[in-house]
Amino acid sequence: MPLKTLAEYETLAAQAHGHLCAGQILGLRLAIHGVQLLGIDDPAGKDRKRLVTYVEIDRCATDAITVVTGCRLGKRALKFRDFGKVAATFCDLASDRAVRVLARDSSKQLAREMYPEIADKNQQQMRAYRELPEADLFDHQWVRVTIGPEDLPGYKAGRVTCEACGESISFRREVARDGRTLCRACAGERYYEPL
Numbered sequence: 342m343p344l345k346t347l348a349e350y351e352t353l354a355a356q357a358h359g360h361l362c363a364g365q366i367l368g369l370r371l372a373i374h375g376v377q378l379l380g381i382d383d384p385a386g387k388d389r390k391r392l393v394t395y396v397e398i399d400r401c402a403t404d405a406i407t408v409v410t411g412c413r414l415g416k417r418a419l420k421f422r423d424f425g426k427v428a429a430t431f432c433d434l435a436s437d438r439a440v441r442v443l444a445r446d447s448s449k450q451l452a453r454e455m456y457p458e459i460a461d462k463n464q465q466q467m468r469a470y471r472e473l474p475e476a477d478l479f480d481h482q483w484v485r486v487t488i489g490p491e492d493l494p495g496y497k498a499g500r501v502t503c504e505a506c507g508e509s510i511s512f513r514r515e516v517a518r519d520g521r522t523l524c525r526a527c528a529g530e531r532y533y534e535p536l
C-alpha cells in the first residue's frame with residue numbers, strides 16, 4: 342500500500358482523531374512531504390521498519406503524522422519531544438538520513454489571502470492547506486539524528502529494579518545516583534506526588 346491520496350488520508354485521519362480539522366490536513370501534508378523527501382513510498386507497509394519519527398507537538402497534527410507514517414508510540418517508532426512546534430523529523434534507518442520539516446507560521450496568513458470569503462477559520466485553512474504548494478507550507482532541513490540502540494524498535498534487554506521504589510525499568514532508562522540504581526521518578530523526574 343504505497344502513499345495514498347490526500348483525500349484517502351483525510352478519511353483515515355478523521356477516524357483516528359475523531360474529526361477532520363486544519364491541523365490534521367497540515368499534519369498529513371507535513372508527513373507526506375517528509376517521507377517523500379526521504380524517498381520512502383510505502384511508510385506504513387513494506388517500508389515500515391525503515392522509519393522513526395520525532396514529533397515536536399502534541400496536537401491535531403500529531404495524530405495525522407502517525408496516520409501517514411504508521412509510526413506509533415507502542416511500536417517505539419514514534420518519539421515525542423515536547424518543543425511546542427509544529428515540526429517533525431523523519432529518520433530513514435535504511436539510508437541513515439533524516440529530514441526535519443517545520444510548518445511555516447505564514448500559512449495562516451496565506452489561507453486568509455486565498456479565501457477571504459470563507460469566514461470560518463478552520464474551513465478557510467483546511468481548503469488552503471489542501472491546495473498550497475509544499476514550499477508555502479513548510480521549511481525543511483536535512484539533519485543527523487543519533488538514535489541509540491535502546492531507542493530503536495525491537496531493542497531487547499533485561500529489566501532492572503529501582504533500588505528506591507522497587508519498580509521494574511526497561512530499555513536502560515535507569516539512572517545511577519550515588520552508587521544506587523534508580524528509576525527516573527526516584528531520581529527526581531517524578532511528575533506525580535504520591536498521596
Ligand SMILES: [Zn+2]
Nearest residue numbers: 362364365401
Ligand atoms: Zn483536530
Ligand SMILES: [Zn+2]
Nearest residue numbers: 503506524527
Ligand atoms: Zn523508583
